[in-house]
Amino acid sequence: MAVAATIDNTYGMLYVAVVVSTALYGVGATQFWLYIRKYHVKDTLLIKCLVIAILVCDTCQQILLIHSVYKYLVAGISDPAILPSVVNTLMVELFFSCAIATMVQQFYCWRIYKIGQNIFLALAVSAVSWTSCVVLLIYAARAVQFKQLSQLTTLQTLSIASNTLSAAADVTVSVVLVFLLQGSKTGFKRSTDLINRLMIFTFNTGLPTSIAALAATICVAAFPNTFLYIFFFLLLGRFYTNSILVTLNSREYIKSTSDPASQEHYSLENTGRPRPPQAGTFNGGQGDAITIRIETDTMHDFHSSTQDLKS
Numbered sequence: 001m002a003v004a005a006t007i008d009n010t011y012g013m014l015y016v017a018v019v020v021s022t023a024l025y026g027v028g029a030t031q032f033w034l035y036i037r038k039y040h041v042k043d044t045l046l047i048k049c050l051v052i053a054i055l056v057c058d059t060c061q062q063i064l065l066i067h068s069v070y071k072y073l074v075a076g077i078s079d080p081a082i083l084p085s086v087v088n089t090l091m092v093e094l095f096f097s098c099a100i101a102t103m104v105q106q107f108y109c110w111r112i113y114k115i116g117q118n119i120f121l122a123l124a125v126s127a128v129s130w131t132s133c134v135v136l137l138i139y140a141a142r143a144v145q146f147k148q149l150s151q152l153t154t155l156q157t158l159s160i161a162s163n164t165l166s167a168a169a170d171v172t173v174s175v176v177l178v179f180l181l182q183g184s185k186t187g188f189k190r191s192t193d194l195i196n197r198l199m200i201f202t203f204n205t206g207l208p209t210s211i212a213a214l215a216a217t218i219c220v221a222a223f224p225n226t227f228l229y230i231f232f233f234l235l236l237g238r239f240y241t242n243s244i245l246v247t248l249n250s251r252e253y254i255k256s257t258s259d260p261a262s263q264e265h266y267s268l269e270n271t272g273r274p275r276p277p278q279a280g281t282f283n284g285g286q287g288d289a290i291t292i293r294i295e296t297d298t299m300h301d302f303h304s305s306t307q308d309l310k311s
Contacts, residue, residue: 009226011072011083017227017234018069024238025062028055031245038252051248054103057096058241064093065234086146094140097237098133101166101209104240105129108173108206116180125172132165159220163233167213174206205247208239 003009032055040048068090076082106126113122139158146152178199185192212232220229 003223003226005225009223009228011227013227013231014069015073017231018065021062021065021234021238024235024242025058028058028238028241028245031242031249034249035245039248043248047248050103050107051245054100054241054244057099057103058237061093061096061100061237064089064096068093084148084150086143086149086151088144091140091144091146093234094136094143097233098136098140100237100240101136102129102133104244105169105173107244108177112173112176112180115177115184121176125169125176128165128172129169132162132169135165136162153224156220156224159229160217163213163217163220163229166236167210167217170206170210170213174203174210177202201250205243209236209243212236212239 006012032051035051068087071082071087071089106129109122109126109129112125113119116122135158139155139162142155142158143152181195181199181202185195212235216229216232216236219226219232223229
């Protein structure tokens with residue numbers, strides 16, 4: 001049985017979406033400030049342009065969202081005819097959301113290529129992201145032409161397809177990165193522990209966007225007459241922005257924990273007399289002192305993937 005549209009589950013959800021989205025935008029702005037402080041000199045021009053482009057799109061989307069809610073909930077008091085109509089800024093912001101999602105997903109696809117050195121795997125994941133982008137652009141281009149909000153239900157299939165593909169791209173990116181990191185384990189405890197932390201971090205950064213996209217898909221299918229799906233969809237842009245900024249800002253922290261683990265030292269030495277075995281030391285029995293250093297470059301490759309971007 002379809003859920004009837006009410007003030008609470010339509011304009012009420014739109015208002016709540018603005019409040020939550022504004023809070024997340026503030027978090028993203030803080031992350032951007034931290035990025036400027038730490039990495040604006042270290043990163044390549046392409047990375048800095050990517051970050052700025054994402055923040056500009058995020059800001060434009062937030063402004064358009066606030067304007068649309070103002071039109072509905074403030075201007076609508078004196079002109080109730082606005083309530084059932086489509087405020088174009090609510091539809092135009094979809095283009096900026098699409099741009100943010102695509103840029104962030106393509107960045108992660110590039111990381112897949114840098115870590116796995118498999119161009120076909122990276123292109124396959126990239127294709128899913130671009131397909132989601134095209135479907136969302138078609139949805140936005142048609143929705144901006146509507147006059148009444150009730151007409152949006154005719155685009156239910158496109159909305160489901162776009163959110164499903166977006167969730168599929170996010171899940172695929174996380175799974176592929178985790179799989180590649182799993183295959184990079186050397187068998188040494190310190191490096192293995194570090195890779196495990198990187199795997200958890202990779203999974204967690206993709207989790208909010210995947211959940212929001214899946215929730216939007218479920219809501220548009222189950223409650224098409226409400227704005228429940230719009231609530232989750234409007235948060236996607238903020239989640240993507242925070243995802244990439246947190247990823248970039250965490251490099252120094254993760255690298256600092258990886259420095260002690262970047263090398264494993266084993267000593268094979270003989271002093272001429274027996275000595276008790278020590279942790280990390282193997283007694284060779286004869287010969288001069290020998291030190292074997294095993295380099296683990298996986299961590300360097302993972303972190304340099306955001307620093308050595310090549311056009």
